[in-house]
Amino acid sequence: MHEPSPPSPPDHGATEADHPQPEPATGAVESGAPGAEIGEAALGQSAAGRDANAALRALAHTARSFILYDAANERIRGFLEDTRARFEHYLATHGEMNLEVRPWDIVLGGEVVYSDKDRERSLAFRLYRDGVRRLVIRPELEWDEIIALIGILSVRYKGVRTQEDDVVTLLWRADFKHIEIGAVEGLVASEDDDSDMQVPEGSLAGPRNAMQAMVFGAPYRFDYPWPSFTERAAIEHRQVPPSLLTSITEEDGTEAVPRECLQLAKELLAGLSDPLDPLTLDDVAPVLREICAFLVGDNYLDALLEVVHTVKRTAPPDEKARKELLASCIDEDVVRRFILELGPDEPAAPPALVELMSTAPGDHLGTLLDLFAGSLHHRGSPLIRQLLETQMHGQTARVVERLHALGGPASIELFRLLTRADPAGAVEAAVGFIGGTDEELQLEGLRFLETVPYGARIGRALVGALGAGSSAVRVRSLAILARQRESRAFDPLVERVKRGSTGELTVAEARAAGEALASFDPTRARPLFKEWIRPSGLLGRLAPGQTILRWAAVSGLAHLPGRDSEELLEWLSRHTSDDLSRQAEATLARLRHPQEGRPHA
Template sequence: MSGPSAASTEVESARKACGRLHQAYSSSRLYPSDHPTARNTLGEFVDALESHLDVYGFMMLRVEEDRLVFEDEEVYSHEEVRSSVAFLMFRDGIRFVTFYPGIEAGEIESFVDCLAHADELAAVEHDLSTALWERDLQHVEYEVVDPFLGGGGERLRDQALNELRETVIRRLSELSPGSGGAGPQGGQPEQADPESMTLTPADIRRGEQAVADPSDALEDFTVVLLEIAGISGGSPKGEEALARALALVTERILDSGDVDALDLVVSRLRSLEAQGRRLPEFARDVVGEGMTSARLTRLIASIGQVPPVEAARVERVLREMRDWVLPTLLELLAESADKAVRKTALDLLDAEGGVPARHLWPLMADPRWYVVRNAVQLATGSGAPELAGHLERLLRHPDARVRREVIRSLDAVGGARSAALLARGLSDEDPSVRTLAAHGLRRHGNRAHIAAVQVHIDSREFETRPAEEIAAFLQAYATLGGEATVEVLGKLWKRRVFGTRPLPVRLAAIQALGEVASPSAREALVDAARSGEVPLQRVAARALADIQARMRGAGG
């Protein structure tokens, strides 16, 4: 009986919070942030959300085009779609949003502010997910449809391929010395003499004229050069001239914004590289040399200026040329004033095999916090032996956002040295850094690190810390110490004669006992389940159920 009723109450609580969210969003659009109406509606949303999180834990909402869904129940919709917070998030690719306990009023206000100004972001080539990412909200998590997944762009049809083949054969015949204008019947490109493919000064002039003349000649000449690039064995001078001519036409293509032609060049170069007919250095010479930061910025910015199908095509081309333009991407990451461009550059750099670490060390000394944070994020998967030394130095960085990324990196890397540095992070001045460090040490530490955790638990001010931090420390303590921690955890949740500990401490201690799962820990949880205090009973029951599930799984 209590199960369905409790579920219904939880859904109603989420529905109330979403209703308050809409009111806060609407008021923030109409009034200045310091207006009484805006402040009141924001305060009501803060109260409703915090109340839900205090009772039920995190709140995950599925974002659909015209509604928000919680536990498969609709908890929000709005008749006017354009004024719907669900539509705003859905439009910019957000499919799930989750709020976690411990969220601060400032984070909630930032979230509402981003929604209220979502329509203004398009004017500055920004989107909602990027705006939220820049706010670095620690207790708000959102899942975005990745713009760099999936295909995109149209494929050439058979007829177009046939026409292209005829053009290539005709142009190759024209370019071959002594061919006498044999035309399409003069032989297939694969059978041409490599020496006859060497570009003459006249060919180079023709290429430069094609570059200067924005006509169909540019496309035809590009096709010819790409076909010649597929035939190896030319003289060194011919190879150099070929790379120079292709670089010239590629620069012209970039300046003209012709995505069709750029797609052709990149796809063909990728194909030649995959077939082993050209080394990666050739494509870097052709595309990378001419890819200035201004050209790459224009290409990235075009994503928000074209229809979705065309935008997907640009994104695919960017992915395919990524390895050839790494230096320019790194330059944008550090120097671009456009946050959306920086985020796209970061996404590209973080894809595939990452970035060679040697390019990232200088960025970690940059005075701008976001450059350092992004460099740490990119370096995490590099496996470079020097990484730990850089992370150790950055644990003293003045900006907490950098230190948080350092802790995440140490957690991802793992190992004995990372565990030692995570233990140092427990004493950081910022609560969010300490919380992340405790979670990381729980995964990578050992019994030697128990003392580093316990010194905080024993401190007088521990009970005044945020609930999320208290829970992280006690879970790390239980995981690292095992059976030896049961007595201390048992004392933490029980009532005292003089002054009972705060509820977050008692609840976290019960949750931590569930990590131990020994007979004495289960006995302590049974006592908590019989305590007569409903919040403690609920948490203890869940912990016991989790232990039983793990035991069944281990036995199966």
């Protein structure tokens, strides 16, 4: 291909109004104002327009990616291959790509094929600002030229007012063989020339010179030229208001950094739904991870929570994508770090930390249980205890498993936390304790069951506890059953007393059993006690365990006033050993003179 002719020199004093503007494709909105939005479907109604749109978007995305990734990154190679494939497809299918560059759009044959109103991202804005007005790409375009073009554009994406040359200069230096540009000096008039200015018909006033004409014709939000200040003023000291000093200090202080992090997160998430040049999850997630790592490292808990809320509000509707973005912000390690940073002496958990735990994925209960079990300081920490209570609900099985692993006082403390956090779960745990072999947990479970509403499930557990290996557990269970007047426990208790009277049943337990039987069913208890005190036949009187049965009967008769009870106690006081005889006499005295038996009498 022959060498392209050099670009035309700048047409000083000209405005956009001096040249006919091609119309955008049918269905596109007017592109003059940056606030207008052009849907992706409107960019390229023809096949050539659609292919050009795809190629330019790939070019812009690849150039911007050089800011985020190292040039040797595998993703960069993928972006480059995509850009190359799209340009080769267009040039092979449609031939030369002759583009007109506008402030916010790029036009191909009267059809808008690229539009982006974000000045920080827009390829059109970068080219137009530096003076590029026309870009022609020949079918013979080579791979090295694509690489060089992307490199030039990526330089201009990295900074707006850095010291590098503008795009026009860099393109001319590159001396492309198959890329041609047309350029002007940018949005600056070299001289004031009133001769070519025309006042629009019907307007009250028009531009007075070429500079004003360019400013009037520039799109909204465009970078206007610097004004020339002709006023003269004496230099003098001026007192800066404290409010202004505070504002300036805040801009340069660390307090502004969390706000900037939040703003960056919002812009990244908005880029995921950009219809013209969307970002991908692989673009956004690593940057979000860096943002949140900074906020965690500097203990900006409230700012981190704001970022998390922003992700939940604005993330794509796809559940998998939302979880991936949320996981890039917070996890259980982040929560653990904040807990350790606060320290065990913290009197209460900050509301932001509690909310963060409810949002962050991960096993927070496991983290807190590890801290609780691993250190006496954390075990007594109000912070750890409060956070544990927020995580225990519905996790009874896991808490009980850790209880048994801990043992001793620590297991009791953990169970008491469970009783406050999840009373229903604590009932399940207590019922399980009663059927176990750990006496401390059994007694703690019984103490808790005394405080909750009684039911059949608890009653069955207490009856089962009558066969527990610990006498203290059996006595405590009997006391609870007696207060509840659990008649269904009558027969199991009678069997238990008879079986245990020959050995394992203690006097204290026998007395508790007698009181319970009298409470369960007085009608059935009275003849039973008579049989135990005065058994029929010689063999009955000589049967082993008779003394234990009589102790139970004496304690039960104390709650069954009447002539029959008095006669039995009187007979027993004359026909038994010293201790039992004295107990029978004391019980008989209380039955005959109940007022004297009261402590206050």
